[in-house]
Amino acid sequence: MYYxxxxxxxxxxxxxxxSLAMILGAVILVSxxxxxxxxxxxxxxxxxxxxxxxxxxLLGTAALLAGGIMATxxxxxxxxxxxxxxxxAWTKPYSRTQYATAIAxxxxxxxxxxxxxGFVTLVAILDVVHSPITWGFNTAVSVNIVRFLLFPLAWYxxxxxxxxxxxxxxxxxxxxxxxxxxxxxxxALPLPAIWHGIMVALNxxxxxxxxxxxxxxFSLMTGAGSNGLSGLTSGIALAVIAIGGWALAAAQxxxxxx
Amino acid sequence: MTTEHTPMISxxxxxxxxxxxxxxxxxxxxxxxxxxxxxxxxxxxxxxTTFKCVLGxxxxxxxxxxxxxxxxxxxxxxxxxxxxxTSALYGWMTGREHLExxxxxxxxxxxxRAQMLLDLFAFDVKKKAKQLSKGQQSALALTMxxxxxxxxxxxxxxxxxxxxxxxxxxLDLMIDAAAGxxxxxxxxxxxxxxxxxxxxxxIMHKGxxxxxxxxxxxxxxxxxxEATFDGDAPAIAAxxxxxxxxxxxxxxxxxxxYIRDGxxxxxxxxxxxxxxxxxxxxxxxxxIFLAAVGDDSGAAMATLNREx
Numbered sequence: 160m161y162y163x164x165x166x167x168x169x170x171x172x173x174x175x176x177x178s179l180a181m182i183l184g185a186v187i188l189v190s191x192x193x194x195x196x197x198x199x200x201x202x203x204x205x206x207x208x209x210x211x212x213x214x215x216x217l218l219g220t221a222a223l224l225a226g227g228i229m230a231t232x233x234x235x236x237x238x239x240x241x242x243x244x245x246x247x248a249w250t251k252p253y254s255r256t257q258y259a260t261a262i263a264x265x266x267x268x269x270x271x272x273x274x275x276x277g278f279v280t281l282v283a284i285l286d287v288v289h290s291p292i293t294w295g296f297n298t299a300v301s302v303n304i305v306r307f308l309l310f311p312l313a314w315y316x317x318x319x320x321x322x323x324x325x326x327x328x329x330x331x332x333x334x335x336x337x338x339x340x341x342x343x344x345x346x347a348l349p350l351p352a353i354w355h356g357i358m359v360a361l362n363x364x365x366x367x368x369x370x371x372x373x374x375x376x377f378s379l380m381t382g383a384g385s386n387g388l389s390g391l392t393s394g395i396a397l398a399v400i401a402i403g404g405w406a407l408a409a410a411q412x413x414x415x416x417x
Numbered sequence: 418m419t420t421e422h423t424p425m426i427s428x429x430x431x432x433x434x435x436x437x438x439x440x441x442x443x444x445x446x447x448x449x450x451x452x453x454x455x456x457x458x459x460x461x462x463x464x465x466t467t468f469k470c471v472l473g474x475x476x477x478x479x480x481x482x483x484x485x486x487x488x489x490x491x492x493x494x495x496x497x498x499x500x501x502x503t504s505a506l507y508g509w510m511t512g513r514e515h516l517e518x519x520x521x522x523x524x525x526x527x528x529x530r531a532q533m534l535l536d537l538f539a540f541d542v543k544k545k546a547k548q549l550s551k552g553q554q555s556a557l558a559l560t561m562x563x564x565x566x567x568x569x570x571x572x573x574x575x576x577x578x579x580x581x582x583x584x585x586x587x588l589d590l591m592i593d594a595a596a597g598x599x600x601x602x603x604x605x606x607x608x609x610x611x612x613x614x615x616x617x618x619x620i621m622h623k624g625x626x627x628x629x630x631x632x633x634x635x636x637x638x639x640x641x642x643e644a645t646f647d648g649d650a651p652a653i654a655a656x657x658x659x660x661x662x663x664x665x666x667x668x669x670x671x672x673x674x675y676i677r678d679g680x681x682x683x684x685x686x687x688x689x690x691x692x693x694x695x696x697x698x699x700x701x702x703x704x705i706f707l708a709a710v711g712d713d714s715g716a717a718m719a720t721l722n723r724e725x
Contacts, residue, residue: 245474250497253522
């Protein structure tokens with residue numbers, strides 16, 4: 160039931176590993192060639208003044224970049240089935256819901272792995288450039304770890320909800336980042352009350368709103384202003400988008416005809 | 418309750434509309450276990466839509482489909498295979514990966530049989546589906562379908578794109594599967610294939626089943642009196658009013674009269690016109706098909722084809 164999706168995610172993960180290895184290799188090369196023996200890097204939106212970055216900030220960055228990109232790549236599996244493969248998908252001894260759920264589970268595992276691969280790469284890069292990382296754990300950190308791991312799943316759920324009835328889904332993949340970023344910017348602009356209200360409403364389902372993170376030396380997605388939500392609230396919102404988006408996608412897909 | 422006399426596939430009053438088009442109009446037929454049922458029809462007759470409704474890939478507006486007395490459930494696909502008219506393969510996956518997918522999806526997958534089928538079609542499993550010709554894609558789809566040793570096979574133009582040798586293999590596979598107890602519903606534009614493999618047929622036109630039944634009974638139901646003259650075949654006025662004559666066709670030196678019964682009387686009428694030769698034949702399936710869909714130009718072409 161899930162073999163095709165395992166082949167799909169294996170290939171996507173292979174390309175991610177190659178890309179991350181190339182980035183890390185480039186950093187190592189530049190660092191080795193630098194007259195000072197190393198280069199300094201900037202993580203997140205704000206310039207680093209050389210202080211330590213927490214590992215959770217790196218996880219957030221990895222979730223947004225590696226996890227987000229993979230969620231975009233893998234995020235339209237049902238739309239891809241709609242592109243002429245339903246006769247094969249729907250004549251297996253499983254219900255449409257079982258089939259769609261199997262796909263979602265395999266893809267979700269791949270998204271978690273992608274985020275962790277991105278995280279490991281970032282840790283390695285900071286190590287190469289001798290930038291310190293703090294590893295402290297507390298409740299707030301745990302909440303943020305879960306929240307960041309949920310981001311690619313929410314992005315995946317959103318893409319699926321938008322594409323499950325379409326054929327191919329390339330348009331959704333191509334436009335979703337642009338629209339989501341524009342919505343975040345419009346949300347932060349001092350628009351008239353009615354427009355601001357509309358932006359607030361539209362951004363309720365925008366996962367980018369819920370990955371904001373700030374610490375002394377690091378900011379993530381706060382360039383357009385803070386959303387004022389706690390980590391826990393944001394995490395719950397991302398979980399709702401992930402599960403709700405997928406449920407909406409599966410409901411649409413069940414009703415299609417080949 | 419299912420008995421040994423329960424049809425393996427039973428389609429009752431099936432209708433399906435797409436917008437204003439009634440693609441399938443009150444279609445009914447049933448297929449017994451171990452039978453090969455050919456669905457014949459012109460392009461757009463509704464064959465593929467019927468298949469999709471039968472398999473739950475499209476939702477009928479009315480009607481009912483039962484498999485061995487049961488409604489379609491996903492679990493039934495464990496013993497059922499479908500080969501669609503257009504390839505549904507994943508272009509980026511190799512033949513080997515498609516077979517692996519089949520193996521992991523169906524408990525009945527038989528690796529030895531799959532290998533035998535690959536050898537039969539001389540198929541290279543290392544190629545991606547998008548690199549395959551239409552015939553090779555058909556071969557892969559058929560390998561996947563037959564490798565699970567299904568009880569029910571639904572094949573929409575199964576030999577599409579295959580060369581004549583492999584077309585023959587497909588017919589042999591179908592006949593072997595039916596001999597082993599499998600029930601087969603298939604369509605083909607090649608009436609000769611249907612005539613060779615099917616024991617029952619239904620002829621569809623504009624969404625309706627015009628004619629259905631046992632192939633031998635249908636063929637025996639009408640006769641053709643075929644006369645060849647030295648010059649152009651003459652018009653024989655007496656045939657026009659004869660109640661036994663359904664249709665008369667004249668094509669160059671050949672005259673054909675399609676008769677329901679009383680063939681000897683009609684043959685005598687034609688013989689009176691002094692043909693060079695005269696014979697009474699059973700109709701073939703092509704005649705029956707063309708007569709049913711009422712395409713005279715097609716019938717004339719069929720006549721020419723047979724003469725050639």
